[in-house]
Amino acid sequence: MPRVTEExxxxxxxxxxxxxxxxxxxxADLLDTATTYGLPHALLAGYVWGTGASAFLVGRRARVFRDNDSQRVDEALRATAELLQRGHTVDAYTAMLRGHPHYLKHLGPSFFTKFLYAADACDHQPGRALILDQFVALALKDLDDWDIPRYGPWEPSTYAKWIDHAHRVAAAEGVRADAVEMAYFKHGRKAAVRR
Incomplete structure (x- = not known):
């Protein structure tokens, strides 16, 4: 809390x-945050939700708010959300990578895809954007034999392939794509413990 604006x-x-x-x-709270509160709130919610009970990581995760000007954070998130609204999910992902226009120091794909997921939601329903983190990457390697590094950063083409894959599986199984993402996450988390 002390590292973000009170608002x-x-x-x-x-x-x-x-x-x-x-x-x-x-x-569900994460999906609702961007619409109900705003984009910076959605980024913060993604950090809180993604950190879970690992409170010792809070200081590390909060660096994005400490080391980036709040106006810069707000502008980068708004510009990225506009790409999502126009249906350019992979362009939004690309724009947040290091060296691209909406990169924020200390914010990598594992957490900015949580923001994309939240910012792309409408009426409590996810859009096309999905989360890609180390556990999803491990599951893709383990279940589907993908040549994907565990910790990223992942190329935009890899993110596009992941989104297409998850949506295809979701359509075949009659579930939401974020249910596929959650299943991959859970598998990857178990695989990480075995390693």
């Missing part, structure tokens, strides 16, 4: 209280 972090107080006084954030 950006206030919504966290509205989340339900969980164990030991911590707030609980769900995937």
């Amino acid at each position: 950006w972090g206030a919504f966290l107080e509205q989340l339900p209280a969980g164990d030991r006084g911590y707030r609980t954030i769900t995937r």
Whole structure:
């Protein structure tokens, strides 16, 4: 909380209280954040949700807010969200990579794809953007024999291939694409423990 503007972090107080006084954030909360509160809030929600119970990582994750000007963060997120609104999911991904116009220091694909996922949602439903992180990458390697590095950064073509793959599987199984992403994440997390 001390590393973001009060306006950006206030919504966290509205989340339900969980164990030991911590707030609980769900995937549904993440999907709702950009529409209900705003884009910087969606980035923060992605960090909170993605960090989970690993509180020791909070300081590391908060560096994106500490080391980037808040106006720059807001402008980069708005420009990226505009790409998503025009249906340019892979261009939005590309724009946030290091060396591209909307890159934010300390913000890599594992967390900016959480932002893309939230910013692309409408009426509590996900859009085309999906999360790609180390666990999804491990599952793609393990289940589908993809030649993909665990920690990225992943090329835009890899992100496009992942989105197409997940949406194809979702259509075949009659589920949402983010359910496919969640299944891959869970498999990858188990695979990481075995390694």
